[in-house]
Amino acid sequence: MRKKIVAGNWKMNTTVPEGVELAKAVVAASAEVPAEVGLIIATPATHLCPVAEVVKGTRVELSAENCADKEKGAYTGEISAAMVASTGAQWTILGHSERRQYYGETDAKLVEKTKLALANGLGVILCVGETLEEREAEKHFDVVKAQTLNVLDSFTAEDMKSIVIAYEPVWAIGTGKTATADQAEEIHAYIRGVLAEKFGAQVADDTTILYGGSCKPSNAKELFAKPDIDGGLIGGAALKAADFIGIALSY
Ligand code: PEP
Numbered sequence: 001m002r003k004k005i006v007a008g009n010w011k012m013n014t015t016v017p018e019g020v021e022l023a024k025a026v027v028a029a030s031a032e033v034p035a036e037v038g039l040i041i042a043t044p045a046t047h048l049c050p051v052a053e054v055v056k057g058t059r060v061e062l063s064a065e066n067c068a069d070k071e072k073g074a075y076t077g078e079i080s081a082a083m084v085a086s087t088g089a090q091w092t093i094l095g096h097s098e099r100r101q102y103y104g105e106t107d108a109k110l111v112e113k114t115k116l117a118l119a120n121g122l123g124v125i126l127c128v129g130e131t132l133e134e135r136e137a138e139k140h141f142d143v144v145k146a147q148t149l150n151v152l153d154s155f156t157a158e159d160m161k162s163i164v165i166a167y168e169p170v171w172a173i174g175t176g177k178t179a180t181a182d183q184a185e186e187i188h189a190y191i192r193g194v195l196a197e198k199f200g201a202q203v204a205d206d207t208t209i210l211y212g213g214s215c216k217p218s219n220a221k222e223l224f225a226k227p228d229i230d231g232g233l234i235g236g237a238a239l240k241a242a243d244f245i246g247i248a249l250s251y
Pocket of ligand 1: 009168172173174175176212213214215233234235236237
């Protein structure tokens with residue numbers, strides 16, 4: 001049975017002391033959330049070590065927002081998967097649309113990043129999603145399929161145990177414009193079909209597929225009620241512990 005997950009993506013927000021306080025507030029409120037819902041917070045790299053101390057021994061898991069496509073060496077400013085893992089983090093987000101759009105994150109780089117993340121024991125939250133132009137041109141199915149397979153073609157059914165997919169339509173991220181539950185379900189079911197074709201029905205059934213894009217306490221229940229939506233990747237609303245936990249309570 002696939003896991004339900006609510007993951008917060010803090011992006012480039014909060015100073016270290018603010019992030020530590022936010023993590024403490026999430027941990028404090030996490031007891032209310034049903035035990036079967038996994039909780040993950042993805043923080044800026046600077047916050048991983050102190051937040052790892054806050055979440056240690058709690059049900060809240062820790063994620064990076066990115067990691068390097070190189071193992072180590074002369075790559076000034078980059079943070080390797082091994083470095084992320086050494087903080088105590090268990091996960092990394094990869095392929096967020098902001099990284100694809102602003103930092104030249106290609107599917108080829110994502111293959112390398114995913115290999116290194118898995119080799120270092122990290123779970124991967126792999127983001128896919130179409131732009132508004134692509135949706136208006138009715139290319140969203142093709143775009144999402146290509147983004148999914150361009151990366152996952154390099155991985156095995158066994159690797160899929162450590163990979164979560166996040167469907168995040170770019171037009172819904174930070175815009176207040178949520179995909180309707182039906183629109184999201186349609187693509188989630190489609191992605192599950194793509195996974196079934198590639199890895200078989202069991203892997204498809206076991207893979208957690210999160211929805212991301214202006215998810216908030218007021219719309220999470222309707223989204224999470226859909227059979228192929230297994231939780232959320234939450235941006236803006238993850239910056240307030242009450243909203244983040246409120247979304248997790250929608251289960
Ligand atoms: C995100 O960036 O992953 C995201 C879903 O952002 P928001 O919830 O703010 O739309």
